[in-house]
Amino acid sequence: xxxxxxxxxxxxxxxxxxxxxxxxxxxxxxxxxxxxxxxxxxxxxxxxxxxxxxxxxxxxxxxxxxxxxxxxxxxxxxxxxxxxxxxxxxxxxxxxxxxxxxxxxxxxxxxxxxxxxxxxxxxxxxxxxxxxxxxxxxxxxxxxxxxxxxxxxxxxxxxxxxxxxxxxxxxxxxxxxxxxxxxxxxxxxxxxxxxxxxxxxxxxxxxxxxxxxxxxxxxxxxxxxxxxxxxxxxx
Numbered sequence: 554x555x556x557x558x559x560x561x562x563x564x565x566x567x568x569x570x571x572x573x574x575x576x577x578x579x580x581x582x583x584x585x586x587x588x589x590x591x592x593x594x595x596x597x598x599x600x601x602x603x604x605x606x607x608x609x610x611x612x613x614x615x616x617x618x619x620x621x622x623x624x625x626x627x628x629x630x631x632x633x634x635x636x637x638x639x640x641x642x643x644x645x646x647x648x649x650x651x652x653x654x655x656x657x658x659x660x661x662x663x664x665x666x667x668x669x670x671x672x673x674x675x676x677x678x679x680x681x682x683x684x685x686x687x688x689x690x691x692x693x694x695x696x697x698x699x700x701x702x703x704x705x706x707x708x709x710x711x712x713x714x715x716x717x718x719x720x721x722x723x724x725x726x727x728x729x730x731x732x733x734x735x736x737x738x739x740x741x742x743x744x745x746x747x748x749x750x751x752x753x754x755x756x757x758x759x760x761x762x763x764x765x766x767x768x769x770x771x772x773x774x775x776x777x778x779x780x781x782x783x784x785x786x787x788x
Contacts, residue, residue: 572775599632609633656694672703710737
């Protein structure tokens with residue numbers, strides 16, 4: 554399982570790397586769950602991260618495929634290997650159309666991949682569900698499907714979806730040939746459950762910033778999360 558650490562500014566990259574992050578994820582917490590940061594921040598983070606995999610969020614989007622596609626192309630060209638977009642609207646057909654355009658934009662740059670996120674708290678947001686996303690993502694050119702929380706109010710993904718539902722999401726994506734990512738106010742205390750669900754990627758920010766997603770990433774907290782993530786279950 555790969556560890557994704559979200560950073561909001563280039564100065565946080567070093568702490569994430571030294572702590573053991575596999576993926577450096579550039580986002581702007583001030584603009585939402587998957588808030589977009591500036592292209593120069595992505596470029597600077599890429600320069601510091603070097604060969605380490607870089608991802609970048611482009612926003613929690615309503616149905617604006619043109620705007621999303623342009624943002625996705627910008628993130629890909631700025632240096633992100635994985636371009637993440639959140640679907641903050643409903644309707645499977647609209648989701649497919651939206652993601653087809655985003656995928657076309659991202660994959661016009663060689664070697665780039667698309668991460669599409671649906672929200673565990675979709676019912677309170679009135680947005681597409683993670684399972685509806687699964688129905689359309691592969692055909693739309695998505696490489697990684699993700700579950701996150703859309704409203705960052707301290708409630709976790711596990712408060713909106715059961716372990717069984719999340720495991721079904723992961724297995725469904727795997728059967729379709731896609732990878733999975735799990736995020737949403739997750740902490741060290743959730744790791745035993747996360748390991749059983751076994752997504753390909755686990756993404757965190759708040760818990761490695763001392764509890765506030767608006768604080769800075771702390772190396773020692775990343776190291777602790779990494780250690781617990783790699784820890785084998787004792788008999």
